[in-house]
Amino acid sequence: MAYWLFKTEPDAFSIDDLKNAPAQTSMWEGVRNYQARNFMRDGVKHGDLVMIYHSSCKQVGVAGIATVTREAYADPTQFDLSSDYYDAKANAENPRWFVVDVTYKAHLNKLVSLQAIKANNAITEIALKKGGRLSVMPVTEHDWQQIITMSEKNSGHF
């Protein structure tokens, strides 16, 4: 089993929205970056765990955990003319963009902020620390455990 981090803007789709979704499950649509796409298509497997990260908002950081419940399939929004994610260069025989389904698992006890992650020297690998703007990124087991541990502590420890 592997670990991942998916970014989302909570104004558009938050961990709460995932919790309140039908069957607490949602398609993770709209990834339009090739490196992120490759992770979605080739790397993310059924049963993998995903940190849901809130970006471009007041409280930037890891908000909760989800599980992958369906592996890569063509992102239907790439064919949808009315969607912001429509891609004229995509076609059904040769889809460009892929989604997975994720199912809500938990909120973290406390949101682990980007600031706290950056300040924790024990977290070494995660692309967040390197200013990466990838929307889908792998997380090592070590970094995963660090972030989970941080979520269990009271604020002010970092």
Add this chain to the structure above:
DNA sequence: GCCAACGTTGGC
């Protein structure tokens, strides 16, 4: 295949 121009992401 280089690289400048342009667009996007995302923290602050």
Add this chain to the structure above:
DNA sequence: GCCAACGTTGGC
């Protein structure tokens, strides 16, 4: 809203 860091595009 600013701007730095990337990613993409297109002329050559």
